[in-house]
Amino acid sequence: MRRPGLILLGGLPGTGKSTVAVPVARELGAAYLRIDRIEQALADSRELPEKPRASGYLVGYALARDQLDLGVTVVAECVNPLKITRDAWRQVGDRHGRWTPEVELVCSRPEEHRSRVENRTVDIAGLRLPTWQQVADREYQPWDRDHLVIDTAVTSVANSVELVLQHANAAERLTPS
Template sequence: MLIVFSGLPGTGKSSIARKLASELKAVWLRIDSIEQAIRESGVVSGSLNDAGYRAAYAVAQDNLSLGLSVVADSVNPWMLTRNAWRGVGLRSNVAVLEVETVCSDKEEHRRRIEARASDIAGLKLPNWQAVLERDYQPWDRDHLQVDTAKRSIADCVALIQAQL
């Protein structure tokens, strides 16, 4: 199974994806970790473009071919990236669950952005203004939307597991 997360920074994607992957004993692929490793390698100067996503697609497909479940954790902001993730699942002949995290309480979302610290060395997190300006396109197909406002991580994970 491939479980693909999507959502703006600060909506709880990584916290939920990490816990879900742990409970399922699945591979957790976090774009932030991959992109930061690419930056630190010095191979790419400037924009990474889609390098992190492309690396994650390949690693996901490798792990799916071994029969492992994969939890993909990224902003996944466009239908282009969402379709690419879906393509990984289709090529691997596995079920794909697409999960979008949202935080409907704007003050709570802002508080999360302003209070959080990066758990990835060297990763610069976006501020609230950058989150508001993010190019995040609406979905055009069915997917599971999880509103994380006033919900615990465990409750969000349970909602997702109920769909598996």
């Protein structure tokens, strides 16, 4: 039986995070946490004075902790743009010695990335997708530790999913029981 772990998929909007995360979660029978969905649910509540920023991530961390405590692997998908958010996810996974592979999706072809951002459809009711300019201007700090980088401009969805699964299996094997 597989030990529970926390797979983190990050990257700018339009790099294919949801496209890769969903089949990874299905393959593993894992819980799937998407910060966009959490943030939209918080916004829909109309209890917050402005669009959620940190609160979506904080809810995500709490939900991930609960799932890991229940013995359920989690696939968390979010932009994860800052060192502080990456460190917080890592702390969630490390809390009980869980394996926590980190994956960053990138799109190395700016014209393709722009096309994806400008032509994608909304799959969460009420969610306002960012414009290309907002994506280009977004604060996104470089990663400061080893992680798997997948360039979705040159790697198919199927191959990306397989790479994530291989990375997760390696992380699980390397983490002491």
